[in-house]
Amino acid sequence: GAVVSQHPSRVICKSGTSVKIECRSLDFQATTMFWYRQFPKQSLMLMATSNEGSKATYEQGVEKDKFLINHASLTLSTLTVTSAHPEDSSFYICSARGGRTSGVYEQYFGPGTRLTVT
C-alpha cells in the first residue's frame, strides 16, 4: 500500500514554455503533499507544502509565481513550472502524507520527474 505516482517521468520543454507535473496518491487520501527539488549529486530540498483545498506554502527562496502548485483533491497535486528556463532543469519529487483519516502518517515518495529545459 501507500503508492504515489508521478507523471510524466521525463519531460523536455523549450525555454519560455510551461510544464505541468502530476502527483497522485493511488491507494490513500493525501491530506498533505510536498514538492522537492533535487539537483544532480545533491540532496532533496523542500520547495512547498500543499494541503488539499488550501493555498500552498512555499519555502524561502522559491518563487510562488513560477512554481504553481494546486492540490484540488485528496489524491492529486500538480506542480506547474511557468516560463521555464534552463536553470529550472532538475529532478522534481513529490511525496504524500495521509493523516488521521487515512491512517497514513508517513511521507511516501513518488518516482520523480526529470525536467530538461532547452
Next chain:
Amino acid sequence: AQTVTQSQPEMSVQEAETVTLSCTYDTSESDYYLFWYKQPPSRQMILVIRQEAYKQQNATENRFSVNFQKAAKSFSLKISDSQLGDAAMYFCAYIIGFGADGLTFGKGTHLIIQP
C-alpha cells in the same frame, strides 16, 4: 532552523561486512522523528528506518539498525551483512513531530559495495 549533517560523502564496504553511516542534527525541538532513506540509481526514495525521538530504544529493521544518541544529537545507521543491492545514496532526514511539515535532508552518503 533545523539542520542535518552527513559528514561522509562516500563510504565503501566489502560485501557481507558491516558499515556505519553517520548523521548529526541540530534542533531545539523535543518532539521529532528521524529517518534514513535510500535512493538507488532509479532515484526512487525508499524509507529504510525511522526513529521517534521519544523512544530510547534504537530502531531495527532486519539488517539495518540505528544508534540514536539524543543528547549528542547523533543518529547513525548500521548496515550488517552488506549486500550488492544496498549500493545507493543514503539520506538522513528529520521532521518536527509527525505533522504536516516537509522533511529536512542531509547531503547524503554514497555507499559503494565491493564484491
